[in-house]
Amino acid sequence: MRFILRRLGFYLVAFWLSITLNFLLPRLMPGDPVSRMLSRSQGQLDPSQIDSLRRLLGVDDRPWWEQYPEYLWRVLSGDLGISISRFPTPVTEVIGSQLPWTLLLGFTSLVIAVIIGNLLGILAAWRRGSVLDSFVPPLLIFLGSFPYFWLAMGLLYVFGIGLGWAPLSHAFSVGLQPSFSGVFISDVAAHLIMPALSIVFVSIGGWMLAMRNTMIGTNSEDYILMAEAKGLRPSRIMFAYASRNAMLPAVTNIGMSIGFIVGGALLTEVVFAYPGVGYQLMAAVQGLDYPLMQGMFLTITGAVLLANFLIDIIYVRLDPRVRVS
Amino acid sequence: MASTKTEALATTPKRGSRGGARLFRNLGRNGKAIAGVAILVVFIAAAFLAPVFFPDDPSRILSGGATPPSLEHLLGTTAKGQDVLALTLWGARSSLLVGFLAGILATLVAILVGLAGAYFGGVLDDILSLATNVFLLIPGLPLLVILAAFMPPGLGTVVIVLVITGWAGGARILRSQGLSIRGKDYVAASIVAGERPLRIMLRDILPNMASIVMSTLLGCIIGSIGAQAGLEFLGLGDSNTISWGTNLFWATSDGSLMLGQWWIFVPSGLAIALVAFALALCNYAVDEITNPRLRKPRRAASANAPTLVTVGADDGKGTSA
Numbered sequence: 001m002r003f004i005l006r007r008l009g010f011y012l013v014a015f016w017l018s019i020t021l022n023f024l025l026p027r028l029m030p031g032d033p034v035s036r037m038l039s040r041s042q043g044q045l046d047p048s049q050i051d052s053l054r055r056l057l058g059v060d061d062r063p064w065w066e067q068y069p070e071y072l073w074r075v076l077s078g079d080l081g082i083s084i085s086r087f088p089t090p091v092t093e094v095i096g097s098q099l100p101w102t103l104l105l106g107f108t109s110l111v112i113a114v115i116i117g118n119l120l121g122i123l124a125a126w127r128r129g130s131v132l133d134s135f136v137p138p139l140l141i142f143l144g145s146f147p148y149f150w151l152a153m154g155l156l157y158v159f160g161i162g163l164g165w166a167p168l169s170h171a172f173s174v175g176l177q178p179s180f181s182g183v184f185i186s187d188v189a190a191h192l193i194m195p196a197l198s199i200v201f202v203s204i205g206g207w208m209l210a211m212r213n214t215m216i217g218t219n220s221e222d223y224i225l226m227a228e229a230k231g232l233r234p235s236r237i238m239f240a241y242a243s244r245n246a247m248l249p250a251v252t253n254i255g256m257s258i259g260f261i262v263g264g265a266l267l268t269e270v271v272f273a274y275p276g277v278g279y280q281l282m283a284a285v286q287g288l289d290y291p292l293m294q295g296m297f298l299t300i301t302g303a304v305l306l307a308n309f310l311i312d313i314i315y316v317r318l319d320p321r322v323r324v325s
Numbered sequence: 326m327a328s329t330k331t332e333a334l335a336t337t338p339k340r341g342s343r344g345g346a347r348l349f350r351n352l353g354r355n356g357k358a359i360a361g362v363a364i365l366v367v368f369i370a371a372a373f374l375a376p377v378f379f380p381d382d383p384s385r386i387l388s389g390g391a392t393p394p395s396l397e398h399l400l401g402t403t404a405k406g407q408d409v410l411a412l413t414l415w416g417a418r419s420s421l422l423v424g425f426l427a428g429i430l431a432t433l434v435a436i437l438v439g440l441a442g443a444y445f446g447g448v449l450d451d452i453l454s455l456a457t458n459v460f461l462l463i464p465g466l467p468l469l470v471i472l473a474a475f476m477p478p479g480l481g482t483v484v485i486v487l488v489i490t491g492w493a494g495g496a497r498i499l500r501s502q503g504l505s506i507r508g509k510d511y512v513a514a515s516i517v518a519g520e521r522p523l524r525i526m527l528r529d530i531l532p533n534m535a536s537i538v539m540s541t542l543l544g545c546i547i548g549s550i551g552a553q554a555g556l557e558f559l560g561l562g563d564s565n566t567i568s569w570g571t572n573l574f575w576a577t578s579d580g581s582l583m584l585g586q587w588w589i590f591v592p593s594g595l596a597i598a599l600v601a602f603a604l605a606l607c608n609y610a611v612d613e614i615t616n617p618r619l620r621k622p623r624r625a626a627s628a629n630a631p632t633l634v635t636v637g638a639d640d641g642k643g644t645s646a
Contacts, residue, residue, distance in 0.1 A: 010455075010458065011462075013455070013459070014458075014459045014462055014463065017459055018463060022471070025471060025472070025475045026475055029475045029476055029477075138606075141602060141605050141606070141609065142598070142602050144605070145547075145597075145598045145599070145600075145601035145602035145605055146594065146597070146598040146601075147551055147554045147555060147558070147573075147594065147597055147598070148555070149555065149558055149573075150554075150573065150590070150594035150597065150598070153573075153577070153582055153590055153594070154591075154594070156582065157582055157585070157587060161582070161583065161585055162585075168583075209609075213612075213616075256461065258464075259462065259463070259464035259465055260464075260465065262464050262466070262467075263464055263465050263466030263467070263555070266466055266467070267466070267555050267558065267559070270558075270559070270577075271577075271582075281470065281559060282559055282560065285470065285474065285559050285560050285561055286560055288474075290474065290475070293470055293471050293474055294471055296467055296470075297467040297468065297470070297471045300464050300467045301463050301464060301467065301468075304462065304463075304464050305462060308462060
């Protein structure tokens with residue numbers, strides 16, 4: 001329990017620091033990007049909206065100790081300003097409608113990559129020197145070296161444009177109404193395959209090698225020798241004895257890699273025009289949509305911190321040593 | 326090798342970076358490392374020779390747009406009619422420069438933060454560790470985006486932003502390794518002898534983590550090259566420079582993917598991947614050299630028995646990639 005509380009405190013501090021960074025960035029940077037943005041969209045905004053954005057982004061003559069509490073309060077009460085590139089939708093609404101797709105894409109690819117990657121790692125460590133152990137890792141390292149978005153472009157080109165096997169863009173076919181019907185769900189799955197695969201391909205090698213390397217260590221433990229001496233079935237030794245004890249670092253790695261997966265998902269969405277948060281990112285960058293970029297940063301950071309907290313709770317269940325100390 | 330390593334830790338390492346020298350000697354005998362370095366040399370040579378092969382401005386418009394590879398233009402032309410090979414070679418210059426520069430700077434920050442935390446401990450360590458863990462947890466790409474969006478555009482900004490987002494992973498590893506070396510007797514001896522902290526950190530602690538510094542450096546460079554490409558792909562880089570990331574940005578915004586013009590976006594992406602792969606190979610070579618358990622087993626393991634590893638077996642040749 002103390003462990004959980006300490007972690008919770010840490011995540012709260014991390015989130016507070018991210019909000020503060022968001023507050024400081026527009027105020028400390030040289031030049032005045034915000035005024036440029038505001039003057040560009042002068043025609044659209046009415047005076048009260050301009051005033052609100054000025055306060056949010058720091059074009060404000062008041063001293064910081066008056067601005068900062070107000071800013072904190074606004075962010076914590078869910079007011080992130082108005083999106084410029086999707087005017088006049090509030091930032092929270094833009095993100096709220098798109099975050100589920102990013103989460104779906106990120107979660108699916110993470111789960112697939114973790115399961116397949118770890119299984120491959122277990123098998124490779126179990127049979128050192130086999131084909132799986134000697135030829136697959138270099139291949140996966142090579143795949144892992146591609147930028148996420150470039151592999152996505154390659155997959156889209158080969159399977160989408162060249163072979164016509166997969167849909168080219170969006171999360172579901174035009175004309176379908178979102179519902180819990182079989183047709184809609186299978187359509188969503190068909191649109192999900194390619195973006196998810198491109199993330200899986202890039203990240204799977206890391207999982208495999210990490211698992212393999214930990215498992216090689218576990219394999220030389222005495223209790224493995226003991227299990228063999230007892231005459232247990234090899235599959236039982238492999239999964240219940242060796243890999244089970246090699247799993248813990250993998251659980252910690254999941255927490256660390258969520259940020260990377262989300263980053264990969266954002267770029268992949270751009271390539272596939274997948275309607276997640278990342279899809280809006282390019283438009284936000286080109287339209288100097290600072291409120292939206294900041295909102296994305298905060299929301300995604302919040303989501304990643306929350307996910308890490310959940311993993312910590314799982315970790316306490318898995319590793320009794322944490323509970324004792 | 327394993328035994329010599331422990332020796333190096335136990336005796337007082339007074340003569341500069343002996344750990345580093347030994348690491349490099351072993352890398353020279355590792356197949357993965359040789360392959361990695363060879364690929365890197367090719368790309369660095371390409372970056373240096375770009376002005377020789379293509380003395381003119383590579384973004385100059387030459388002919389009708391989007392012609393497939395031919396004898397005249399070996400890799401074809403872009404939608405705007407620029408030579409793709411010229412853009413790729415010139416792109417190597419800024420991509421490698423920014424990647425290596427940001428990687429090296431991020432490693433320096435990581436060394437500074439990691440060693441200072443490990444050596445001084447106490448409140449300073451608490452603060453530095455907190456900062457490290459926060460930066461590790463904050464998702465990199467969104468942070469890159471807001472930093473790059475608010476800072477004035479230019480190569481300098483890209484480098485600074487990459488350093489800010491790239492240092493934390495290395496700092497964490499270097500700190501934990503630094504902590505274990507901090508507890509060694511020869512460090513205590515140096516403190517008693519009245520050496521200055523900076524000297525102890527640089528002469529006593531740092532040379533004994535040469536392999537970790539090396540893999541941190543390689544990791545930082547890989548991360549920087551990838552992150553730079555992602556940033557430029559989103560249109561947040563310096564649009565006046567030619568790099569692999571901006572090439573990909575223009576390829577997408579000209580719609581070459583949808584039009585089936587593969588020769589426009591394949592070369593730059595492949596270049597990024599090959600460089601990252603070469604660096605990753607070197608990194609795994611460092612891993613193999615410092616962790617004897619990961620080396621290839623002497624004999625092929627039987628199908629259903631876990632491999633027993635002879636610790637200390639000197640099989641520096643490793644696997645060929």
